[in-house]
Amino acid sequence: MESKNTLSSAFKISTVTILTAITTIFTIAVRIPIAPTRGYINLGDVAIYFSAITFGPFSALVSGGLGTALADILSGYSQWAPISFAVHGLEGLVIGLIVQHFYGENSSTANLIVAWTLAFIAGTVVMAGGYLLAENFIVGLGAALTELPGNIIQNIAGIAGGIPLALAIKKAYPPVVNFKW
Amino acid sequence: MLEDIYYQGNTFIHKFDARAKLIALAEFVIFFFFPVSITILAVFLLFIMIFLIVTARINSLLNSLKAILPLLILVLFITPFFNRTGNPILIISGKTIFSHNGIMDALRLAIRFTGITLSFTLYFKTTSMENMILSLRWFGLSFNLSLVITISLRYIPYILSVYRNVVDAHKLRKSYIQKRKATFITKIRNIRPVLISVLIYSIKKIPILAMVLEKKGIGRKNRRTSYLKLKSIKLAVPDMILLSILTIAVFSTLFLKKI
Structure with a gap:
């Protein structure tokens, strides 16, 4: 198995490619119904948290941005694609950098909790704040504010689903630790 | 999967150079943020709608409008509450509920959102994924x-x-x-x-x-060739001239007196 530092560019491309496809599918196809509003939340952010924790900040930057942008284009909301690309890409990068900085192989549980808490706060600020800012210009503050709770819930689902998935995958398929860069 | 997005056709906009189309898309999006009168914005939106119907049938227009309808209603309903300056239109117990400026803001935002949405729809309906990626590569991707x-x-x-x-x-x-x-x-x-x-x-x-x-040689340093290519810049000159005219037309709206 290749080590982290010697991953070829072909390997990096294939990692990002598969993660992009996963992010798109988690955004378009995997949806959980919410009873009160009869709406859905998608699991795009679960894929972003998972990618950032398991594969590092740069994989999450590209796959998070491209995956959600492709999901917007494929589901007929192409007008949001550039915003999704920027917001979710930045979200993945920030989460990945925080986790990488605070959580090493021999880190304590306290470090782990700090890393995940900071990652969640930063991810929510970047994602929900980014959309609020962009939507404020396009649809106005009123409509943008109505989207804010949904975006925060999406992020809660992201961390609630992303971390257990990352841990489960690491346990079920140990070679994945070598795919991080 | 992508067949649902791209509408195969042989119209003038389908044949328009993909690089020029990408620049035009950016111009259209910027245009809807211009501080011009709502009438000018509405006329421009109408042109985009006509182009969309001609190039990708009325269904494309209706599907796009259907997708944004809930948010559009929200914009029209909520925005007036955020600006109650100007001539009052609805007053309840001495308090202005709706004012002229608030309604105008809501209209402007609704036109902006619809315009941006339809511009993107027009671009994606008339540009194949190969040309889209080739044009992005031409711009430095x-x-x-x-x-x-x-x-x-x-x-x-x-x-x-x-x-x-x-x-x-x-x-x-x-x-x-x-x-x-x-x-x-x-x-x-x-x-x-x-x-x-x-x-x-x-x-x-x-x-x-x-x-x-x-x-397949990915990761090697030697220069790659490409099987698919955009039309040469020489052949794209008429498209670029048309794009320049469009650019002048779009930016000249800034100097028009309010209609």
Whole structure:
């Protein structure tokens, strides 16, 4: 198995490619119904948290941005694609950098909790704040504010689903630790 | 999957140079933020609608409008409450509920949002994915990133079918049932084994895909050639001239007196 530092560019491309496809599918196809509003939340952010924790900040930057942008284009909301690309890409990068900085192989549980808490706060600020800012210009503050709770819930689902998935995958398929860069 | 987005056609806009179309899209989006009168914005929006009907049939227009309708209603309903200056239109117990400026703001935002949406629809309906990626590469997108887009578009249907197979397999064992009344945590817990299976299956494909890419010479330093090409700049000159005229027309609206 290749080590982290010697991953070829072909390997990096294939990692990002598969993660992009996963992010798109988690955004378009995997949806959980919410009873009160009869709406859905998608699991795009679960894929972003998972990618950032398991594969590092740069994989999450590209796959998070491209995956959600492709999901917007494929589901007929192409007008949001550039915003999704920027917001979710930045979200993945920030989460990945925080986790990488605070959580090493021999880190304590306290470090782990700090890393995940900071990652969640930063991810929510970047994602929900980014959309609020962009939507404020396009649809106005009123409509943008109505989207804010949904975006925060999406992020809660992201961390609630992303971390257990990352841990489960690491346990079920140990070679994945070598795919991080 | 992408066939649903691109509408095959032979119209003037389909044949228009993809690079020029990308610049035109950016101009259209910027235009809807211009501080010009609502009438000018509405006329421009009408032109985009006509172009969309001519190039990709009325269904494309209706589907796009249907997709944005809930947010559009929200914009028209909520925005007036955020600006109650100007001539009052509705007063209740001495308080201005709706004013002229608030209504105008709502209209402007609704036109802006519709205009941006339809501009993107027009672009995606009339530009094939190959031309889109080639034009992005012409503007400086790296080869590696364009490769990621191209291959992931081929992998999306594949992983999607894996996801559906896994869901069906779990349903057969009655281990995956999403009830609306179940709690959020239960729903997450139910979907977890499905996602783990899909992820492991997909991640195992990474080394295989990497090997295939290496066999195809990806990662080597020598200059790559491309089978697909955009039309040469010489052939695109008429399109570029038209784009320049369009640019002048769009930016000249800034100097028009308010209609």
